[in-house]
Amino acid sequence: MFELYNSTEFETKYTYTQMDLGAAWSAEKTDFRLWAPTADSVQVRLYKNGNADTQDLLETLDMTQDVHGTWIASKSGDLNGIYYTYLVQRDGTEVEACDPYARTTGVNGQRAMILDLNSTNPEGWENDKDPNYDKDITDAVIYELHVRDLSMSEHSGIQNKGKFLGLAETGTKNLEGLSTGLDYIKNLGVTHIHLLPVYDYGFTDESLPLPQYNWGYDPVNFNTPEGSFSTDPYHGEIRVAEMKQMIKTLHDNGLSVVMDVVYNHVYDGEAFCFNQIVPGYFSRINADGVWSDGSICGNDTASERNMVHKYIVDSVCYWADEYHIDGFRFDLVGLIDVKTINAITSEVHKKHPNVIFYGEGWDMPTELTKPCELTIQPNSPKTPAFSFFNDTIRDLLRGNIQKDTAPGYVAGAPTPKEVLNACFMGMPAWAANPYQCINYVSCHDNHTLFDRIALTAPEASVADRIRMNRLAAAFSILSQGVPFFHAGEEMLRTKPDGKGGFDENSYRAPDEVNQFCWENLGKPEYQKTIEYYRGLIAFRKAHDILRLKYRKDVFNCVEMIPCRDSQVVVYRVVGNAQDIFLIFNAGTESVSISLPEGNWNIMIQDDIAGTDALSTVNGSVDVTPISATVLTQEKA
Ligand code: CA
Numbered sequence: 001m002f003e004l005y006n007s008t009e010f011e012t013k014y015t016y017t018q019m020d021l022g023a024a025w026s027a028e029k030t031d032f033r034l035w036a037p038t039a040d041s042v043q044v045r046l047y048k049n050g051n052a053d054t055q056d057l058l059e060t061l062d063m064t065q066d067v068h069g070t071w072i073a074s075k076s077g078d079l080n081g082i083y084y085t086y087l088v089q090r091d092g093t094e095v096e097a098c099d100p101y102a103r104t105t106g107v108n109g110q111r112a113m114i115l116d117l118n119s120t121n122p123e124g125w126e127n128d129k130d131p132n133y134d135k136d137i138t139d140a141v142i143y144e145l146h147v148r149d150l151s152m153s154e155h156s157g158i159q160n161k162g163k164f165l166g167l168a169e170t171g172t173k174n175l176e177g178l179s180t181g182l183d184y185i186k187n188l189g190v191t192h193i194h195l196l197p198v199y200d201y202g203f204t205d206e207s208l209p210l211p212q213y214n215w216g217y218d219p220v221n222f223n224t225p226e227g228s229f230s231t232d233p234y235h236g237e238i239r240v241a242e243m244k245q246m247i248k249t250l251h252d253n254g255l256s257v258v259m260d261v262v263y264n265h266v267y268d269g270e271a272f273c274f275n276q277i278v279p280g281y282f283s284r285i286n287a288d289g290v291w292s293d294g295s296i297c298g299n300d301t302a303s304e305r306n307m308v309h310k311y312i313v314d315s316v317c318y319w320a321d322e323y324h325i326d327g328f329r330f331d332l333v334g335l336i337d338v339k340t341i342n343a344i345t346s347e348v349h350k351k352h353p354n355v356i357f358y359g360e361g362w363d364m365p366t367e368l369t370k371p372c373e374l375t376i377q378p379n380s381p382k383t384p385a386f387s388f389f390n391d392t393i394r395d396l397l398r399g400n401i402q403k404d405t406a407p408g409y410v411a412g413a414p415t416p417k418e419v420l421n422a423c424f425m426g427m428p429a430w431a432a433n434p435y436q437c438i439n440y441v442s443c444h445d446n447h448t449l450f451d452r453i454a455l456t457a458p459e460a461s462v463a464d465r466i467r468m469n470r471l472a473a474a475f476s477i478l479s480q481g482v483p484f485f486h487a488g489e490e491m492l493r494t495k496p497d498g499k500g501g502f503d504e505n506s507y508r509a510p511d512e513v514n515q516f517c518w519e520n521l522g523k524p525e526y527q528k529t530i531e532y533y534r535g536l537i538a539f540r541k542a543h544d545i546l547r548l549k550y551r552k553d554v555f556n557c558v559e560m561i562p563c564r565d566s567q568v569v570v571y572r573v574v575g576n577a578q579d580i581f582l583i584f585n586a587g588t589e590s591v592s593i594s595l596p597e598g599n600w601n602i603m604i605q606d607d608i609a610g611t612d613a614l615s616t617v618n619g620s621v622d623v624t625p626i627s628a629t630v631l632t633q634e635k636a
Helices: 002-006 008-013 147-151 164-168 181-188 236-252 273-277 306-323 338-351 377-382 391-398 417-424 449-456 462-478 524-542 551-557
Strands: 022-025 029-035 041-047 057-062 070-076 083-090 093-097 142-145 192-195 199-201 219-225 256-261 327-330 356-359 387-390 437-439 482-486 558-561 568-574 578-585 591-594 600-605 615-617 620-623 627-634
Touching (some): 002 008, 083 273, 093 273, 142 147, 142 181, 147 164, 181 524, 192 327, 219 236, 236 256, 236 306, 256 306, 306 338, 338 356, 387 391, 391 417, 391 449, 449 462, 462 524, 462 578, 482 524, 524 600, 551 568, 568 591, 578 591, 578 620, 620 627
Parallel strands (some): 142 482, 192 256, 327 356, 387 437
Antiparallel strands (some): 029 070, 041 057, 041 083, 199 219, 591 620
16 A cells, blocks of 8 residues: 555645645634545544543534545534544544644644634734844854753742743742743843744643653644643643743743754654554555654654655644744754755745754665655755754764763863864864854753763863863854754753763653752852853854854854864954954863964953953963863954
């Protein structure tokens, strides 16, 4: 049967291109359209409630076969708030499935809900927009956060713990009176909050009083917010309204919102509604019935098939249009074809040129249903509106991912200068241009930066480990490309595993492992490190020559200064009004570095960073052990 889907004849006959799949509500009627080319007959079942265990069928509507494998039905009256499923008959079997185009669902995503989307809009939504709409991707500073991590601690001062609305609370403080939550993030100076999955995912039971923690890389309904983040998962409109309220509040506070999207696989390949309705069409399954598993999650999405391609493009456009999402982070985008990614970026950019796109362009083994090119790092020239996580700079600074105890540059590992230089210039071997590099030294995956440093520098003092953390931050935030960091990196976040080690994969660890420790916020080493990150971000924002988009600009502006010390690299970035001189010293001794002619203002030194000159020097400057020194010079 899967072979049938691969034929040109099938694709030609059954490719539907219009935008009306799903349930289109109006006050007068609701129109349904479902793509189910292999079905013998289909009905819509209408229910009073969204809980799949409730016996409350209101009515069954027969659907009529229409063009290109679609089925249609219509019902007059105002159906806002009515739940529905599709009942699909095929070869004597019958399945009941949620709508792949569901706009919201009842608890745990089993029944779709018909929704008047306008009724979920917060006040002022029509004027809401990306606060950074006029900026380039290289102007972004991205902060990667799980909704629940920010608020769960009893010391967060946040009322709506673990909820979308927890991110929309301002004025929250810990017991010492220090700002937490949204105010805290805003104060860092980051521009984009990147949220770990907020679409409906499967692991977490939304009906529990305290749902289990999960990162959410297990999609169930791609076009619906996750119910456990809403204050009422039983009423579908609430999760939509609360997610929009969160986005509106973040926008009002100057923060853009990036959504983590996981189109490369689903929670359960067999049970996924699209695969229930059109068996196996959504996934890569070979002629022997073997499911491709490049995702290591049991199934890979067949993005190269026409109606999967359309589904993913429609879904991303929907989040951008309806929820005003400002950026998309694609999980394992190396499993998705280049054509689909380019269709997404061009479609979204027609209406929202501000939206940024990036993802994990790793090369994973996947069995395609037909030949196509995949969105992997070396294909960056073919996806000009899409950027990639820069694992080159990550491994360089914190150590090779394959071995937990392998030190990186900041922990004193001998490091080839040509790799440091390429990373500082935003030009690792695979990148077409600097703007396509998402530079990072920590994300939700693997150990936190501070834990990794502890593992790779076990003999170093805590003070020296903090120096290593600062050095990694300085190098990655001041390099050409787009800075990104895991929330809490700036407060030395750690994830102890309770056994004397560290949790490197806390995807379903309890809140105690994952939550922000707001009670520690006042500790001097926390405050000092947070201030340092804030200073780095402010410095980057103040200098456009640190935010170059293209290779040719970097070649014109960035100069590598020879330095004999193997653990020291020196760069000069030449601007029209100012030059910047940067020295990174991973050695455990101070070094004296000669400066080009004239007076230089020290802006970043030892444990201080910012936009105010600390002192003025000429001739040479001393750089303390394991630290960065950055100076500027005004042009005459
Ligand atoms: Ca869910």
